[in-house]
Amino acid sequence: MATDEVNKPSSLPSYPQLIIDAIEALNDKNGSNKTSISKYIESKYGDLPAAHTNLLSHHLNRMKETGELIFLKNNYTKAGSNAPPRRGRGRPPKPKVPLPPGAILSPARPRGRPPKDPNAPPRSLKPKVASGTGKPRGRPRKMARPEGGIGGSSTTVMAAAVRPRGRPPKVKALALTEVSVEH
Structure with a gap:
């Protein structure tokens, strides 16, 4: 296979x-798309390699990246002398200010968070600073109510303490009808 490519005339x-x-040759004012370029090449040069479409795509992309061609609205056009310079994606970089002669560059800081100092004392040994008010932080603890306190007797406090948590069970209708029948 390699010998075929070497012996083949490169016309x-x-x-x-x-x-x-x-x-x-196509001379379209909006440029030519990949299909029309491929058809023109196939009509002019009948004997093309088997990987013609892949080669064409590769070279079109490379020429677009180097600025030889301009790709606009799915069409390729030649870059003219009045064409704007090719710009990459994103924000353009800031212009570099030249350094005065004899200036010494400091080494660049590495990215990320700096490593912890192994010789530093642990955080728990540092003295705690008071907030200034003298009160502890957070919600105060709940205080227990005294029995027979404000507005109630000791029986209501006891009933409240004995009552289970959650919603009370439904009252059975049968017990209500018996009570109302007796009256």
Whole structure:
């Protein structure tokens, strides 16, 4: 297979040259898309490699990245002298201010959080600073109510303490009807 490629006459120009020739020959004001470029090359040079579509795509992308071609609205056009310079994605970098001669550069800081100092004392040994009010932080503890306190007798406090948590069970209808029948 390698010998076939070596012995084969190279009558086919390079792909960048083929692409430029095709765009010039098609002469469309909006540019030419990949399909029209491929059809032109196939009609002019009948004997193309098997990987023609892959080679064409690769060279179109490379020429677009280097600025030889401009890709606009799915069409490729030649970069003219009045074309704006090619810009990458995102925000352009800030212009670099040249350093005065003899300036010494400090080493760049590494990214991320700096490592902990192994010789530093543990945090628990540091003295705690009072908040200034003298009160402890957080919600105060709940105080127990005295029996027979404000507004109630000791029986209501006892009933409240004995009553289980949650919603009380439903009263059975049978017990209510018996009570109302007796009256």
